[in-house]
Amino acid sequence: MKKYNHTTYAILGILTTGCRTGYAIKQLIDQSLNHFWKISYGQIYPTLKLIVEEELSIVQTLSERGKPERNEYFLTDKGKAVFKNWLETPIEQIPVERNEVLLKLFFGRHQSKENTLLQLEDYQQKLVERYQLYQNIEKMITSTPHNTEDVTYWLFTLDYGKRVTNAAIEWCDATKEHFIK
Structure with missing residues (x-):
């Protein structure tokens, strides 16, 4: 199975929480993950693009009258399998703290x-x-x-x-x- 970077796995995980848009993903990161895993706003959309290209997720564009279009992302079965495989794989090394x-x-x-x-x-x-x-x-x-x-x-x-x-x-x-x- 192909290996992805940790940001990709983090975004796949976030999609399991019901966050569907880039904005919602950023909010969850700021409120929770940011305390132990940093993901910049600039990493979110390229990662979302990658997971769609890799068929780990599908994207649906929603249009609401009077509002700009927004993309919502949903994990595919392949995306769920890749995420589960990563979760079940032992960590490679103890994280090094920069202090x-x-x-x-x-x-x-x-x-x-x-x-x-x-x-x-x-x-x-x-x-x-x-x-x-x-x-x-x-x-x-x-x-x-x-x-x-x-x-x-x-x-x-x-x-x-x-x-x-x-x-x-x-x-x-x-x-x-x-x-x-």
Whole structure:
């Protein structure tokens, strides 16, 4: 079976949620996937074009009086099979995190300890804000009716984000202690 890039698989997955238009796909990405998987707006339409060309999806153009035409995308059986095959394939490698704070800390001896401490405090504050955002997302997911099976898996990924963020907040506390002594 042909391999596609992860953006293609992400778009195929998004189409299983009921998002049918490029705009709806972008909204879902901004509200959920963007916290752990970045897809730019400029990647969406070329990917949609590719999945139609590869017969993983069909497109239907809808016309409503007084509104511009819009394209809606629907997975084909082939698209569902490709997506399911990707889901069932083991991951190739553990993701590598790109973290500017860690990069700066690695070279931290070249700046003042006060500045390093300020950067750690700023980073920690951003993490606290992210954690609060995750809590708000969790409230939104659990208070809004969705497909129950989807919600369970969305909450699993959200829990991962909360745990990683909380661990990073704790790491900030422990690391800052070295600069406060």
